[in-house]
Amino acid sequence: MVPLSYYLVLSGFLFACGVAGFLIKRNIITIFMSIELMLNGVNLSFVAFAAHWHALAGQIFVFFVMVVAAAEAAVGLAIIIAVYRTRETLNIDQVNLLKL
Amino acid sequence: MTSSLNLWLIPVLPVAGAAINGFLGKKSSRTAVSTVGLFFSGAAFVWALSVAWRVSSADLPYPEYIAHWIRYGQIGAPGSFVADFSLYLDQLSLVMLLVVTGVGFLIHIYSVGYMWDDPSYYRFFAYLNLFMFFMLTLVLASNYLLMFIGWEGVGLASYLLIGFWFTKDSAASAGKKAFIVNRIGDFGFLIALFLIIQHFGSLEFTKVFDSVAHLPAGADTETLLTTIGILLMVGACGKSAQIPLYVWLPDAMEGPTPVSALIHAATMVTAGVYMVSRSHLIFERAPTALMVVAVIGTLTALFAATIGITQTDIKKVLAYSTISQLGYMFMACGVGAFSAGVFHLMTHAFFKGLLFLAAGSVIHAVGGEQDMRKMGGLRSYIPWTFLTMGIATLAIAGIPPFAGFWSKDEILWQAYSSTHGSWVIWLIGVITAFITSFYMFRLLFMTFFGDYHGAKVDEHGHGTHVVGHDDHGHGEPHESPMVMLAPLMILALLSVVGGLVGIGNRFEHFLDPVFNTGAASEAVGEAASNVTEYMLMGISVGVALLGLFLAWFLYISKPYLPQKIADRLNGFYEAVLNKYYVDEFYRRIFIKPLIDASTNILWQGLDRKIIDDTVNNAADGARHVSDEVRHMQSGNLRSYAGWIAAGSAALIAFMIWMGVR
Amino acid sequence: MNVHLILFLAFGAVAVAGAVNLLAQTHPINSALSLIAVMAALAGEYLLLGAEFVAAVQVIVYAGAIMVLFVFTIMLLNAGVEERTQGSRVSVLLGIPGMLLGSVLVAWVVLRHSGTEAVAAGALPGDPKTIGQMLFHEFLLPFEITSILILIAIMGAVVLASKPPSSPANAPAREAE
Numbered sequence: 001m002v003p004l005s006y007y008l009v010l011s012g013f014l015f016a017c018g019v020a021g022f023l024i025k026r027n028i029i030t031i032f033m034s035i036e037l038m039l040n041g042v043n044l045s046f047v048a049f050a051a052h053w054h055a056l057a058g059q060i061f062v063f064f065v066m067v068v069a070a071a072e073a074a075v076g077l078a079i080i081i082a083v084y085r086t087r088e089t090l091n092i093d094q095v096n097l098l099k100l
Numbered sequence: 101m102t103s104s105l106n107l108w109l110i111p112v113l114p115v116a117g118a119a120i121n122g123f124l125g126k127k128s129s130r131t132a133v134s135t136v137g138l139f140f141s142g143a144a145f146v147w148a149l150s151v152a153w154r155v156s157s158a159d160l161p162y163p164e165y166i167a168h169w170i171r172y173g174q175i176g177a178p179g180s181f182v183a184d185f186s187l188y189l190d191q192l193s194l195v196m197l198l199v200v201t202g203v204g205f206l207i208h209i210y211s212v213g214y215m216w217d218d219p220s221y222y223r224f225f226a227y228l229n230l231f232m233f234f235m236l237t238l239v240l241a242s243n244y245l246l247m248f249i250g251w252e253g254v255g256l257a258s259y260l261l262i263g264f265w266f267t268k269d270s271a272a273s274a275g276k277k278a279f280i281v282n283r284i285g286d287f288g289f290l291i292a293l294f295l296i297i298q299h300f301g302s303l304e305f306t307k308v309f310d311s312v313a314h315l316p317a318g319a320d321t322e323t324l325l326t327t328i329g330i331l332l333m334v335g336a337c338g339k340s341a342q343i344p345l346y347v348w349l350p351d352a353m354e355g356p357t358p359v360s361a362l363i364h365a366a367t368m369v370t371a372g373v374y375m376v377s378r379s380h381l382i383f384e385r386a387p388t389a390l391m392v393v394a395v396i397g398t399l400t401a402l403f404a405a406t407i408g409i410t411q412t413d414i415k416k417v418l419a420y421s422t423i424s425q426l427g428y429m430f431m432a433c434g435v436g437a438f439s440a441g442v443f444h445l446m447t448h449a450f451f452k453g454l455l456f457l458a459a460g461s462v463i464h465a466v467g468g469e470q471d472m473r474k475m476g477g478l479r480s481y482i483p484w485t486f487l488t489m490g491i492a493t494l495a496i497a498g499i500p501p502f503a504g505f506w507s508k509d510e511i512l513w514q515a516y517s518s519t520h521g522s523w524v525i526w527l528i529g530v531i532t533a534f535i536t537s538f539y540m541f542r543l544l545f546m547t548f549f550g551d552y553h554g555a556k557v558d559e560h561g562h563g564t565h566v567v568g569h570d571d572h573g574h575g576e577p578h579e580s581p582m583v584m585l586a587p588l589m590i591l592a593l594l595s596v597v598g599g600l601v602g603i604g605n606r607f608e609h610f611l612d613p614v615f616n617t618g619a620a621s622e623a624v625g626e627a628a629s630n631v632t633e634y635m636l637m638g639i640s641v642g643v644a645l646l647g648l649f650l651a652w653f654l655y656i657s658k659p660y661l662p663q664k665i666a667d668r669l670n671g672f673y674e675a676v677l678n679k680y681y682v683d684e685f686y687r688r689i690f691i692k693p694l695i696d697a698s699t700n701i702l703w704q705g706l707d708r709k710i711i712d713d714t715v716n717n718a719a720d721g722a723r724h725v726s727d728e729v730r731h732m733q734s735g736n737l738r739s740y741a742g743w744i745a746a747g748s749a750a751l752i753a754f755m756i757w758m759g760v761r
Numbered sequence: 762m763n764v765h766l767i768l769f770l771a772f773g774a775v776a777v778a779g780a781v782n783l784l785a786q787t788h789p790i791n792s793a794l795s796l797i798a799v800m801a802a803l804a805g806e807y808l809l810l811g812a813e814f815v816a817a818v819q820v821i822v823y824a825g826a827i828m829v830l831f832v833f834t835i836m837l838l839n840a841g842v843e844e845r846t847q848g849s850r851v852s853v854l855l856g857i858p859g860m861l862l863g864s865v866l867v868a869w870v871v872l873r874h875s876g877t878e879a880v881a882a883g884a885l886p887g888d889p890k891t892i893g894q895m896l897f898h899e900f901l902l903p904f905e906i907t908s909i910l911i912l913i914a915i916m917g918a919v920v921l922a923s924k925p926p927s928s929p930a931n932a933p934a935r936e937a938e
Contacts, residue, residue, distance in 0.1 A: 002769045007806075008871045010773050014799070016864035017780035019745055023738065029789045029840055031741075033796050033831060037780060040803055040823070043815075051810045051885045059812050059887050060900050066822055067907045071914035073827050077834045078921035084838050085925070092737050099735030742854075749859040756870055 007048035014041030028080050028090050032073070039069050105151050107164045107187045110197065111236035113144045118229035125222025134212045137225035141208045141232055145201040152194060160613065161190035163242055163306075170245075183303055188242030192614045195442060196239040196374055199449045203366045204232050206587035210457050211358040213584035214464065224264060224356070231257035235367050239374065244293055244303040247375065251289070251339065254368045255282045261363060262355040274351040281348040285338015292331035299324060309381045325382050329389025332379055333396065340372030341423050342400045342430060347683055349423055353415040357460030360415060365422050365456050366449035373429045373445050377438045380615055384436065390520050394434020398528050401427030403680075405535040409542070410666075410677040413470050414459050417543050421496070422452055424536060428511055431529060435521035437514030439611040443602055444507035450598045451495035451504055454591035458489035461584055462547060465577040472543065477552040481577040486548045488588040493544045495595040497537035498644045506599030508533060509640050510608075513633055526636070530643055537647025545655040552577070768809055775802035789840045793831050800824040812887035 014037060021034030043062045050058025080090075087095060117140025125133045155162065166185040173180030189197075208228060215224050234257055238250025256279075263275025296303060300311040315321045336342065341349040352364050363369070376383065376393065383390050404423035411417045425448050432441035463470055465482045479486045495502035498509065512533070516526040579585070601607045654661050666673045675681065732743070779799035783792045800823050807816035896904055 002766055002809075005871045006769065006773075007810075009868050010776065010806075012864050012867045012871070014776060014780055016861065017784060020861075021784050022741055023745060024784065025792075026738075027789050027840060029831065029835055029838075030783075030792050033783065033789075033792055036823075036827065037783060037796060037799065040800060043819075044803055044806060047807055047810050047812050047815060050812070050887075054885055056885065056887065056891060056895055057899075059815050059885075059892060060895055062812075062815050063818065063892070063896070064900075064903060064907060066818060067911065070822060070827055071910055073830060074914050074918045075921065077830060078918040080834065081838065081922045090838060090840050095737060096735035098737065098740075099733045746859045749863040752863055753866060756866060760870065 004048060004052050008045055011041045011045035011048065014038075014044065017041075026091055026093060028083070028092050028095075029077075031092060032076055032080070036069060036073065039065060105155065105162060105164065105189070106147075107151065107162075107189055107240060108166050109147050110144050110151070110201070111233050111240060113140045113147065114229040114232035114236065116140055118226045118233060121222050121229065122226035125226060128222065130216065130221055133222045133225055137229060138205075138208055138212065140229055141201070141205050144232065144236065145205040148197050148201040151189070152198060155189070155194070160194070161188060161306075163188050178301065181297065181301065183243055183245045185246060186242045187240040188305060189240065190614050191611050192374070192377060192442065193239050195446060195611070196370075197236070199446050200232070200235050200239060200367050203449050203453050203591070204235075204362060206590055207358050207362045207366075207453065207457065210361075210460070210584050210587040211356075213581050214358055214460055215356060218356075220264070224261075227257060227260045227264070228358075228362070231261065231363060231368070235371070238371055242305055244296065244305070244308070247378075248286075248289065248293065251335075251371060251375075252286065254363070254371060255279060255286070255339070258282075258352070258359075258363050258368055261359040262352045264355055264359065268354070271354040274348075274354040278348040278352050281345050282338045285335045285345050288331045288334025288338070290335075292328050292335065295324070295328050295331070305378065312381050312385065315385070322386055322388075325386035326388045329379070329383050329386045330392055332376065332382070333389065333393050336372030336376050336430070337396065338372075339375075340369045340426050340430070342372070342396050342427060343403065346400065346404070346423050347686065350416055350419045350679070353413070353419050357415070357456055357463065360419070361453045361456035361460070364419065365452040369422060369426055370429070370445045370449070373426065373433065373441055376430070376433050377442055377615075380433075380438045383433070387520065390434050390436060392434075393430055394515075394520065394525060397427045397430025397432075397434050398525050399427070400424070401431060401532045402528050402535075403427075405532045405539065406676055407679050408539040409535065410673065412472050414462065414472050414475075414543065414547065415456075415470055417472075417539060418452070418455055418459060421455075421536065421540065424532060425452065425496070428508065428529070428532075431515060431525060432511040435515050435518040435525065437511065437518055437521075438615050439608040440507065440510040440514050442611060443607050444511055447495070447503035447507040447595070447598050450591055450594040451492040451502075454488060454492040454588060454595055455496065457584070457588055457591065458485050458492065461485040461580040461588065462489070464580050464584070467577075472546040474553050475547045476550040477548070478577055479548040481552075482579045484579060484585050485588065488585075488592040489548070490544060491592040491595050493540045495599075496540050497647060498533055498640060499537075499648075500641060501596075501599070503595045503597070503599035505641070505644075506602035509637050510602060512640050513636055516636060517632070530640060533640055534643035534647045537644040538651050541648045541651035542655055545651055549656055550659065765809065769806070772802045772805040772809070775799075776806070787842050789835050790832070793828060793835060796831075797824050797828050800828065811885050814887050814889045814892050 018034045018036075018038030018041060021037065022031055025031050025034065043065055046058045046062045046065070050056060050062075083095060084090060089095075117136055120136050120140075121128075121133055125136075128136075164187040166187065169185050170181065170183040172182070175182060208225075211224065211228065215221055218224065231254060234250045234253025236250075238247050238254060241247040241250060259275045259279040262278050263272045265271045266275070293303065296308055300308050302308060302311075312325065315325075334345075338345040349364055349369070353360055355363075383393065401424045404420045404427065408417050408420035408424065411420060425444070429441040429444050429448070432438070432444060461482065462475070462478065462485055465478065465485065466475060469475065491502065495504040498505045500506075512526055512529045515521045515529050516523055601610075654665075678684075732739075776799050779795040779802065782795040783799070786792045786795065800819060804816045804819045804824070807813075807819060
């Protein structure tokens with residue numbers, strides 16, 4: 001029997017890795033993948049709680065999270081392609097025009 | 101009285117005229133403006149006459165209620181306050197009413213001629229009508245509050261009219277000076293009103309005087325009434341140019357001469373006398389306040405008369421004469437002879453108004469010159485003006501049977517014989533009468549006798565103001581047109597016969613219902629011996645003639661003497677010529693510190709340093725802070741991500757900590 | 762020690778290793794492959810929790826479609842090894858310690874307070890039939906809205922990624938004809 005807290009710790013660790021990657025990495029695509037990692041971590045905790053509380057709604061929610069993640073990945077990658085076209089680089093430090 | 105007198109028409113007609121002329125006058129012709137101005141002031145006079153005709157002594161006092169105004173609290177309950185727009189007619193206000201509307205109307209007629217060439221013709225008549233409105237409100241008001249509105253309003257009209265030629269610096273400053281000095285007096289007046297409200301709960305004349313009459317005799321009552329009386333007198337000093345607030349009146353001569361005649365001789369300056377007379381019940385129960393009034397009036401009369409001896413500007417002489425004669429009126433009130441004061445008010449309106457208008461005629465004749473040393477010998481050029489001015493001078497000097505003799509003599513007699521009077525006051529009054537006669541005849545002789553010292557009259561007369569002067573380029577002084585002479589003649593007639601109503605104390609008996617309520621009457625004046633009265637009468641006539649003789653001696657017989665006397669009395673003469681340096685004194689003691697304090701403390705300190713700097717520093721501070729914070733927006737997406745992560749971590753930690761607690 | 766726990770630990774180890782590797786690798790394609798490994802491991806975890814439909818969807822959609830999309834993009838943009846550039850001090854100094862602290866805190870709290878109730882394997886059957894029932898009854902509205910969301914995403918992606926319109930020099934020439 002696996003206690004709920006184990007699942008939660010694993011989920012939290014995956015989330016933390018996602019954030020760390022988001023902050024450390026310089027390649028835009030890698031940053032995007034870190035975001036997906038974060039979402040996965042959260043999905044795990046949703047399903048764990050669904051099993052714990054015997055509420056199927058948790059799994060439904062995971063379903064929706066995945067849909068949103070897919071949409072977001074599609075649009076985000078399109079943006080990356082557009083940025084690459086203009087800036088010729090995938091280094092996030094060189095996409096620095098968002099300032100006063 | 102079954103039908104209403106419609107008193108309200110009397111003030112309202114002039115204000116209608118003021119509105120019409122004020123708003124429509126700029127584009128109208130001179131004739132139209134004159135018609136409107138004369139019609140409305142004339143209508144007010146006619147209506148006042150009709151009121152006087154219709155009303156009989158049995159109907160007075162006659163209150164007329166017009167409209168609600170201030171109603172506070174439950175009516176009748178303590179702590180409530182009611183002040184309404186209502187008018188009050190009794191013998192006193194009837195006298196004032198006729199004087200104001202009558203003399204006012206005559207001066208309107210005169211102004212048509214005098215101001216004809218002025219570019220702001222319509223404005224003059226608008227202001228003049230406005231003044232009539234306020235003055236009539238003051239005189240007819242039935243409570244102190246409405247009277248105060250009229251009081252302030254005439255001050256406003258005076259400011260507007262003194263500074264009529266506002267492009268001239270001296271005129272604008274004179275207007276300001278008048279208004280500000282008036283305000284100082286008004287402050288005292290207001291405090292008195294507050295005290296009246298506090299202790300009597302109302303400002304209605306009838307209610308207040310009723311309460312005053314029912315106050316118990318005692319030290320407290322007397323202190324209260326003395327305080328109120330002195331404060332009322334402060335207000336009167338401001339408005340009626342008594343010591344120490346008289347300094348605005350000589351400067352007010354910057355205004356056009358009809359203004360000086362109407363406002364600063366016949367009507368506005370008498371408002372103080374009217375107010376004190378109206379409040380006589382308060383004064384009669386506060387002998388100290390009465391004494392203050394008498395002392396101020398007497399001293400002012402003497403003081404101003406001495407200054408009048410040396411002045412060379414014809415209007416300034418008349419200005420100081422006005423201050424002096426007002427002093428006589430207050431002297432009368434101060435010895436308890438209120439009706440004598442009002443009597444002198446009436447005769448003074450006639451002859452002083454006439455003197456000013458005639459002076460205007462003289463100035464018009466010589467093309468704007470006001471310095472008497474440049475006049476002389478005008479008798480042959482302007483005979484009608486000379487005649488009327490001569491009559492006025494005889495009246496003011498107190499030579500019988502002209503008007504001034506009756507009123508001035510009555511005052512002097514009361515000063516001697518009344519319970520509140522004393523022979524000291526009488527003596528000073530007599531000396532002042534002598535000086536008055538002297539300087540007035542000096543004015544007459546310098547202006548009309550001897551040789552003409554003036555320059556040739558040209559298109560634009562040199563002088564202190566632009567006179568309505570037509571195309572007379574022939575260089576000779578000339579008589580004024582009929583429209584200006586007619587009022588002179590009417591006023592001259594009044595100066596001759598106006599005093600006759602005083603014979604046998606008829607005037608005083610007419611005013612008895614007003615002044616005999618409550619306090620002990622001055623019947624003592626009747627009881628004293630007739631011999632004394634005739635003897636004093638003889639003395640006052642004697643000094644008047646003495647003044648005439650001295651003036652003749654110094655200015656006709658031996659005209660070189662005055663200069664020699666002036667040289668001998670050098671320092672003293674200079675002091676008197678410079679009005680005893682009172683203006684300079686005020687400037688040093690009051691005005692300069694005020695201006696300095698205002699500049700240094702309020703402007704530099706408060707306004708610049710505190711307020712401006714606060715605003716500027718706030719702006720600078722905001723800019724500095726934003727300069728620092730700006731670095732957060734580096735454009736570097738990773739730093740944005742870092743901030744988001746840090747913030748969310750803090751938030752999560754907080755939520756967990758809250759949940760765990 | 763039972764099978765459940767062992768399997769959990771096994772899958773968990775794979776997930777952790779993949780996550781750490783994602784951080785450690787410099788070439789994005791390596792990071793992508795690590796992520797696929799993580800997702801596969803997570804699919805195993807879902808099976809342990811009895812959510813078979815979710816596990817299947819995870820593999821098909823997430824690992825199968827989204828990650829393939831990522832790989833295609835990497836190929837399209839010819840992403841190379843990451844350069845070392847001046848990063849952001851804030852992110853390194855604040856973000857990493859912040860998240861570390863946060864996750865340690867969470868872990869500590871969770872482990873301390875959530876007792877030892879166990880989640881049984883297959884406790885909650887997540888078969889497609891039940892999920893379908895729920896999806897089309899209680900969650901119908903969100904379902905329809907997400908379909909619109911996908912539509913919008915499709916349009917957005919197409920617009921954003923399409924080739925920019927022909928250069929301005931050509932347009933006036935065409936107009937002038």
